[in-house]
Amino acid sequence: MRLGKITRNTKETQISVSLELDGTGKSDIRTGIGFFDHMLDQLARHGLFDLTIEATGDLHIDAHHTVEDTGLALGQALREALGDKKGIHRYGHAYAPMDETLSRVALDLSNRPYLVWAVPFTVDRLGEQMETELFAEFFHAVAQAGGITLHVTCLHGENNHHKIESVFKAFAKALRMASTIDPRAEGQLPSTKGTL
Numbered sequence: 052m053r054l055g056k057i058t059r060n061t062k063e064t065q066i067s068v069s070l071e072l073d074g075t076g077k078s079d080i081r082t083g084i085g086f087f088d089h090m091l092d093q094l095a096r097h098g099l100f101d102l103t104i105e106a107t108g109d110l111h112i113d114a115h116h117t118v119e120d121t122g123l124a125l126g127q128a129l130r131e132a133l134g135d136k137k138g139i140h141r142y143g144h145a146y147a148p149m150d151e152t153l154s155r156v157a158l159d160l161s162n163r164p165y166l167v168w169a170v171p172f173t174v175d176r177l178g179e180q181m182e183t184e185l186f187a188e189f190f191h192a193v194a195q196a197g198g199i200t201l202h203v204t205c206l207h208g209e210n211n212h213h214k215i216e217s218v219f220k221a222f223a224k225a226l227r228m229a230s231t232i233d234p235r236a237e238g239q240l241p242s243t244k245g246t247l
């Protein structure tokens with residue numbers, strides 16, 4: 052079982068994350084931010100990850116700390132679940148259409164964190180508390196803590212809900228591809244350097 056469990060407690064947030072890579076898509080997510088919960092559920096469902104997230108944050112200020120710290124905890128749980136990374140595909144990519152919108156995610160579980168973010172929004176928030184600028188903060192945190200080179204692009208779209216939902220679905224599919232064990236590479240580290 053490839054499982055990562057992280058607890059992160061600060062003066063601003065208290066977060067626990069459990070991520071099982073070889074799951075069935077079950078999720079139990081409670082961050083206090085309805086739209087964010089909906090997106091994290093998409094990640095579990097379309098990546099076939101079993102994901103539990105319990106987050107309490109200073110939402111009386113805004114959603115920033117809760118969203119960013121959830122990303123950090125999720126990235127740390129991913130890193131723990133991947134273990135030594137032997138046998139994984141390492142690279143993943145996916146396109147996700149959603150009505151008029153098309154998004155693309157490509158990633159490398161390289162331990163070289165980097166985010167390229169090209170997702171334009173035409174509104175300031177989705178739902179009551181989720182500012183659209185926080186999505187880049189979330190993916191930046193996941194990439195940094197998870198050691199992911201991550202390229203996220205919304206190729207076209209009009210509806211802002213569709214844009215970010217297609218991004219989460221593409222990320223889920225790409226992460227599933229990259230983290231899956233390749234039976235032909237059993238026990239091998241996917242790097243000519245001998246380390247990731």
